[in-house]
Amino acid sequence: MSEELNKTEMKSEDALGRMWDRCIADTIVKTGSGLAIGALASLAFFKRKPWPAILGVGIGLGHGVANCQNDYKALASPKVQSRSVSVSTE
Template identity: 55%
Template sequence: MADEHGRKWDRCLADTAVKTVTGLGVGIVFSVLFFKRRTWPVSFGSGLGLGMGYANCQHDLRSPYLIHGRMVKDQ
């Protein structure tokens, strides 16, 4: 049980980090290309990424009976 909980936390932290950095990158690109180097697209993109990661973690930690990536066969 503790091992599964640890894996969920690792997956949550990695997912949140990837989404935040991706949102930050997209915000930088939009800031440079479309919004004359304003800072709000960078903040908005990183905030969206952080929020999506948080929502995914919340869903993952609240569903203890969900099996990720395993196939269960009836015998």
């Protein structure tokens, strides 16, 4: 049956798996970036205090989770196509 699927069609479990893969990778990258920026800010401006790095991790993690929620909502929402119907009065 999988051979009969078009290249544009995808099983729902495959789409969900790809979404989770993107979600986890995106969250890891954003969290790491937040940690790096927070650590640099801590070294440069805040006399090596830990709160900028912790704040950066929190912001990065929050952005990653928010992107995951948006991806999931887009995947879960039904795609409705509107069609115009012409009615003949003859």
